[in-house]
Amino acid sequence: MKRIGVLTSGGDAPGMNAAVRAVVRYGIYYDMEVYGIKRGYEGLIEGDVERLYRRSVGDILQRGGTILKTARSAHFPTEEGMEKAYKTLNDLKIEDLIVIGGNGSLTGAKVFSEKYGIGVMGLPGTIDNDLAYTDYTIGFDTAINTVLDAITRIRDTSSSHERTSIIEVMGRHCGDIALYSGITGGAECVLLPEIDGDLDEVYRKVAEGIGSGKLHNIIIKAEGVGIETDELIKMLRERTDRDVKLIVLSYLQRGGSPSFRDRMLATQCGMRAVELLKNGIENRAIGERDGHIVDFDIAEALEMTRGIDYDLYKGVDVLSM
Ligand code: F6P
Numbered sequence: 001m002k003r004i005g006v007l008t009s010g011g012d013a014p015g016m017n018a019a020v021r022a023v024v025r026y027g028i029y030y031d032m033e034v035y036g037i038k039r040g041y042e043g044l045i046e047g048d049v050e051r052l053y054r055r056s057v058g059d060i061l062q063r064g065g066t067i068l069k070t071a072r073s074a075h076f077p078t079e080e081g082m083e084k085a086y087k088t089l090n091d092l093k094i095e096d097l098i099v100i101g102g103n104g105s106l107t108g109a110k111v112f113s114e115k116y117g118i119g120v121m122g123l124p125g126t127i128d129n130d131l132a133y134t135d136y137t138i139g140f141d142t143a144i145n146t147v148l149d150a151i152t153r154i155r156d157t158s159s160s161h162e163r164t165s166i167i168e169v170m171g172r173h174c175g176d177i178a179l180y181s182g183i184t185g186g187a188e189c190v191l192l193p194e195i196d197g198d199l200d201e202v203y204r205k206v207a208e209g210i211g212s213g214k215l216h217n218i219i220i221k222a223e224g225v226g227i228e229t230d231e232l233i234k235m236l237r238e239r240t241d242r243d244v245k246l247i248v249l250s251y252l253q254r255g256g257s258p259s260f261r262d263r264m265l266a267t268q269c270g271m272r273a274v275e276l277l278k279n280g281i282e283n284r285a286i287g288e289r290d291g292h293i294v295d296f297d298i299a300e301a302l303e304m305t306r307g308i309d310y311d312l313y314k315g316v317d318v319l320s321m
Contacts, residue, residue, distance in 0.1 A: 003033045004277060005049070005094045008066040009040035009073075009101035009108070012254055013125045013139025015262035016066040019100050021057040022270025028054055030278045035094055039069045040101070041076035041108060044085040049092060061263060064142070064255045070101075076108055086116045095119060096282055098273050100138070102126030103302070106285060110298045119282030121273040122298050123266075127253055130174035132306035133296050134287020138269065141261040143170070143253040144181050150249055151185035151218060158216030161243065164206055164236055166219045166229065168248040175308060177253065178222035183312050188217050188320040191232075193224030194308045199235050205317070206240055212321075217242070268293045 006023045008016045020036070027034040036056070038048040060067050075081040089097065096119035099109040106122035113120040124131045127143035147169055158165045167187075171177040175192030182190035188205045191197045206217045221229065229246060236244045258266065269286045272293050276284055285301035287294060296304075 001031060001033055002277070003035060003092065003094045004096045004098060004274070005035045005037050005089060006068070006098040007037035007040050007044060007100070008068045008070045008125060009099055009105035010070060011102065011126060011128075012065050012070050013127045013137070014064040014142035014254075014256050014258035015138040015266035016100055016125050017057075017060040017063050018258055018263045018266035019123050019125065019138060019270040020066065020068060021061055022267045023098055023274055024052045024057045025054055026271050026274035030274060032274070035092060036068050040071040040105070041073035041081070041085060042071040043069070044088055045073070045075055045081050047088045049088060062257050064257055077111070082112055082115060085112065086118065089118055096121065096277050098123065100125035102128060102137070103130055106131070106298065107302055110283075110302060113283055113298070119277065120298065121277065121282065122285040122301070123269045123273060124285070124287050127177065128171050128174045129176040130172060131287065131301075132304040133285055133301035134289065134294075136261070136265060136288055138262055138266045139258070140176065142256055142259045143177055144184070145259055146253050146256055147177060147181035147249060148185050150247070150252070151181065151187070154247060155186075155216060155218065158218065158245075162215055164217040164219065164240065164242045164244045166221055166232060166244065166246045168221045168223055168229065168246065170250070170253050171222050171224060173224045175222045175224070178220045179308065179312055179316070182220040183316050183319065185220070186218065186320060187220045187316060189219045190313070190316050191219065191221040191225045191227060192308060192313070193222055193226070195313070197225055197227040199227065199232065202232065203235060203239050205320075206236060206242075209320070210240060210242060
């Protein structure tokens, strides 16, 4: 009877539970024993593992977060940490490990696999959308919808007070949350870590909006941007006659019931992971390309790069004229 493990690692993301559910139920369907590892790699090191059954993943599809809990582990990348992690799997005779997480988590899985020969599967679980091998990561769609809801609410009050609102979003070093929410939320400006910010350009855009009669201005600022928010606020307050407010969405973007798209992506990635393992295929990173579920060699997947979509970036400017 094949034994597989599943863990969630790094920042949690809406849809992780849907992926865990698919892994467990498809694993049981293919006569595997599925073991849930708590708190990511920390739990693996500590042996915090429990057998999961079909009822273990009941009533979680719609829930954000992860029933397995998650963590960022500084211990795992160390020799001692990986040794302990390997011992946990070896003692339980777990042959393969499914890791649901972001860039760092999947990279850890690859290194672990190369060092100990454990089969791994990587599922892209992060709101950041910063894994280039897949068009979308699990959690990104829900996070975007959360930001769009916030933008809609902020537009109301910004119009009432004729204010400029700066909305800071997550994404670590990736600007996709800012870019995609900016263009679909009708922002005048998006500030992205991938593109050097220009205070004069921001001023021009806001001044143009005020001059054309806009009742409010919305600027979406990704957290990884080099411009200091205080400097941006000061500049706008000095050079325009509008008050400026900052709204940091922070962890709101990490919670909430997963959207249809995230539930679908998560479920299909979980299904694919188990089916590949059933067929003796391992060390793959699973994701979506052009609407289809795909899998790549995990090392090759993690080498892939993807820049910002400059057509969308330009679209923000044109569409907010
Ligand atoms: O990786 C997801 C993410 O939400 C990033 O966008 C953000 O910078 C980071 O996690 C925050 O990390 P933590 O939850 O450890 O504070």
